[in-house]
């Protein structure tokens with residue numbers, strides 16, 4: 387039996403990072419790379435597209451179950 391050590395690449399710089407308890411910042415190689423990646427998120431590099439979803443806004447009020455026909 388051999389204890390295989392899984393190695394991942396740092397998403398930021400590509401450095402091989404051993405996937406284990408000793409790799410504190412996995413999957414990043416270091417805190418620096420992790421912070422860089424978080425910075426990318428913060429600056430909108432991975433911006434999620436939410437602008438094009440006007441369907442819900444323009445939906446006509448079809449269902450108005452306030453009045454029940456035949457109650458009066």
Ligand SMILES: [Zn+2]
Pocket residue numbers: 396397398399400401414415416419
């Ligand atoms: Zn790195």
